[in-house]
Every structure is written in C-alpha cells, then in structure tokens.
Amino acid sequence: MKHLALTALALAIATPAAAQMQITPIAKPKLAEIPLYPAAKDADKEQWEHVSGKYGQIVIDNDTVRNVTRPTITPYLPDPAKATGAAVVVAPGGAFMSLSMSSEGEVIARWLAEQGIAAFVLKYRLNETPRDSKAFMSALGQRMGQAARNLPGADIKEPRATQDALAALALIRTRAKEFRVDPARVGMIGFSAGAMTALNAALEGQGSARPAFIGYIYGPMTTVTVPTDAPPMFAAIAMDDGLFRKQGFAIAEAWRNARRPVELHAYERGDHGFGIGRPGTTTTGLLPQFTDWLRMHGLLTASR
Incomplete structure (x- = not known):
C-alpha cells in the first residue's frame, strides 16, 4: 500500500519490520502554498523526507515534513463546472512531530477536489524534533509506543496547530469569492494528530470562526466537553487501531x-494511519462515506 501515515510506521520502530524502512531527505516540493502569517519573521526550519519500505506486509511510499515553523495552506480547487461551493481544510497527522503530506494531505485533497469540493492542505506548526533522521524516528517511536500503551510521557499536543487551523479557516473565508466557496460551508477533515487539530478548532473556535463540520479520522476516542453549538462530526476509526482501539467511542457519545x-464508522480492520483506505478492508469506503455524509447535511448543494 502506498498511503500509510508515519504515525503507524512509528509503532514498529523497535521491531524487525522497522529495519526495512528508509528515510531519504528530499527537496521541498514546488507547491502553490499560501502563508497563514505573511508578516511572520520565523526562520524556515522545515525538513522534507521520503519514507519508503515495508511495515509488516504493507508497502510504504510517503512524503513527510517536520520542524514546520511557517504554516501554510495549499489549495486543490475543483473544476468550476463541478464545484459545489463546499470547502475542506485537510489536516495530516504525525503525532505533532511530522506531517504525512502525501497519504493524509495531497491524496485526500485531490480526491475531494474531484468530487467538486475545494480542499486546502494545512501544513501546521509542529513540535521541534532532532534534525538527524534516525534520532527523530527514535523519538517518534518512543512517543507513539507510549501512546499505544497509555504510558505517562505521551503528551501529544501542539496548541499552535489549533491556532493555524483557525487561521486557515479565516483566510479561506476571507478569500471565499476567489476560491469560489461558501464561507458558511468551510469545514475540516483531520487524521490522527490532524483529527485532534480539527477537534480543537471545533471546541476552541468561537461561533462562525470554527469549522462548519469536522471529519475526525482515527483520533483519540476519549470523551470531551461538547458545546451546545458544536459543528456536526463524522468520526471513523478501525477496531484494530494500534493506538486507540481500547478507548471505546466516548467522543461520539x-x-x-x-x-x-x-456519525461514527468503526471498521473491522485497518489499523492506524489507513489514510484514503487500506486495500482489502472496508476503510476504502472512508472518503465516499464522508462525502455522502456531507451531501446528507446539504453541504454539497451548489450555490445558485
């Protein structure tokens, strides 16, 4: 499989499967990025890498970025003839230490654009990590291993990611006419740490500043305090998720x-980090089900 989040890979760092992995530094891709804070003076420290090899029987082929200090969005806009007016900010995962930009970013965004939904991949700020790839993977593996075993020290958070998500929503709404989207139909879909970012934007944003809806894909399932005006949630997770399978479904409750x-989808198999869907499992229905859910809520009705 070509689309697997780096978070899933981290679970195998100390196993023989991890020895089959290769991390190769790559040049930053040429993207049509829009900075969230054009006047910011932060030094650009980001590192792009290509992760390849095998995780068990799964083939990995994914571009990632870490040490992000200059957050951006990259638009993937639909053909105007197909545009519905809906927009989705796509938040990749990676334990707030990295971002799976291919499997949980570009691939998702291109699929949504094909359905007439404007998509914007959010490259949000991250926890600082060692510049050396091996040291980074060791730190990531330790964090994800602690999370999988519910051990102390696995405090996975990055408040700036929430700030960046809310800034992205505001930017898209401000330029809604340019992007041909309805400001009232701008939501988010996030994966793992990206799901946590979408959730925090929904919980911490005020009124119309928050996402109009959220896709919460293999995020933690523990309970939260939900405001009375919280946006609709589409939640999905695999029952064999390597991180959160023992948590139940309290967040949906x-x-x-x-x-x-x-709406909650609990797939029998898929593990953590299945992205657009793992072949041979029902997780391949994720994005069609998400768009069907948007349609059910009237969010894909083209503006007249």
Missing part, C-alpha cells in the same frame, strides 16, 4: 449527549 449531529 459526548457529541450525541450534547444533541449535536454525529
């Missing part, structure tokens, strides 16, 4: 108890 719209 919290949404339901707050009387807010929520």
